[in-house]
Amino acid sequence: MWHIEGTRHFRTCIKTLQRNSLRSVFFLEWNSKLGKAVPMKSSNWQYRGFKLFALFSTIITQPILLVWCYQANKSVTGSVTLVSKYASVMSAFIAFTVLPYLRFFAKESNSRKFVTYFHEILNLDKRLTVYILLKLMVTKSKYRPRKLDTVTKIANLGTFTMNYIAPAFIIWASVTNNSPFNGFILHLLNVTRINFFIRVITATLFCITFNIFISITYLCILFTASGILVLHFWSNYLLIKNLSFYTTIKVYNQLKIMTIFMQEVGHDLVTVCLHHAYMVLFGTIVAYHFILQFTHGKDISVGVTLTALIMFSFTTGTEILIICIVSKASKKSKETLRKLLLNHGKNRYRRRVILSMLPNSISLEFIDSVDTIRNGIGMDYFLRYVERVQSYTSTLLLATKHKI
Structure with a gap:
């Protein structure tokens, strides 16, 4: 299941962060003997x-990035190239979104918590996999999610991009x-x-700074994606397999605790809970x-x-991951509860237990509506992203009086 791939990508992220910072600016290290990440103590010079x-x-x-972004986009036409304007906006946006991550990881207790x-x-995920294997005595092929191979390929592509393509692109951009x-220096010195x-x-400075930014961003993306995928895989498993009542409730409640962990860290990271606003803006x-x-x-x-196609794919893909997959997991959870109620509703005690449970969902938002708490994230939230991007783009084109 995902714990194998997740551990491998987690280790790669930590190694990449150390490499990108020239092994001088990092907060995590990988213990090969334990096979797990270890947060560094605040007394370490790194x-x-x-x-x-x-x-x-x-x-x-x-x-500096904000000042240059303003100056570049307000400059006289021809004095600053179009590529420089795009680079100024993207760099300022990346730095602005990464700052909450830096503030979070700069505290030792937060690093340990993460x-x-x-x-x-x-x-x-590992415990549930072993538990199901021992409990039901089934082979891995019978419960391996159909989309796990696709998710693994996407994760490998993302890790390769962040580890090799992004650093090479940043190095190229830094020398131009x-x-x-x-x-900024050209403008400052005139x-x-x-x-x-x-x-x-x-x-x-540009290479080291933005390579660290990219590594930390991908580390947070990996954390969020891992929780969402584990919830999605096992919510789907509970629905399609006929487990006993107490086994289903046990697995369901463990997933519920995991969603609480995810939401707590998501609120601490700040940027994760502002994904909708950032993705709509970008x-x-x-x-x-x-x-x-x-x-x-x-x-x-x-x-x-x-560049536009790549960036738009990134924004849309992020919303699909955070909204669509979570929405599917919430739907599977509700169907699981209905299935339990149908099969065990005649038992008074079990019926009360089932009716007291809410759908498992990861709400990466600062404020939840009553409907979200009761029913989880829905697909309509993704449609709002598409609608807002289309509406704001049309308004911006009309406001700037461009002929289409």
Whole structure:
């Protein structure tokens, strides 16, 4: 099940974070003997370096990126390239979303909490797998989810992208004039070229900073995805298999506890619970600039088109993961409860137990409605994402008076 793949990807994320920071700025390490992640103590110099990095990113890096983003998009046409404008927006957006992660992991107790909950999610999947094997004496092929292979391929692609493609792209971007750091210095000094030595320093800082940003972001994505996938797989299993009443209730309640863990850490990470607002904003910006190419008097750019398609796939994929898969798990949970009520409703005690239970759902939102608490996340939430991106993009195009 997922605990095997999840552990492997977790280890890879930690190794990548250490590599991207030149083994000087990180907060987790992998214990090969125990086969698990170990949070570092605050007395370690690497963890102290991470705290300084978080402070530096908050009070220096983020303001620089915001100032350059404003200056680049307000500059006279022709003085700043279109690619530089896109790079300034993307870098400021990435830094803004990563800052809550940095603040969270800069506290030792939060780092320990994150690792503990992550391993609990993976261990829950492992315990349920072993329990089902011993209880029902079935082979792995009989209960292996049909979509697990597809999920594994997607996870492998995501890990490969974050570990190899993203660092290479960041290195390439750091040495060009489109780099936000280089653009900020050019604007600050009011020159057309900067010294080679300064360019090397800015490129190094940009590489290390954004490679760490990407690694931490993917680590949080992996945590969220692991909880969602475990909930989805086992909710589906409870529905399609005829387990005993007490076995079903036991597994169901363990999944309920896992959802509480997920929501607690999600609220602490902040950005995870703001996924809808961020994805709508980012999706609107991407869709706007993609459509803008086809307006009157505009040239079609292959780079902009490719970037827009990749970014839009990322935003849509994120919403599909957080909303659609959770919605399916909630639906399976409700169907499981109906199945239990149908089979055991005549027993007074069991009926009371079933009626007292709510559908298992992971609500990664700061405020939940009564309907969400009772029925879980629905697919209508994903439709709201599509509707808002379409509406805001149309409004933005009309407001800027572009002829379509």
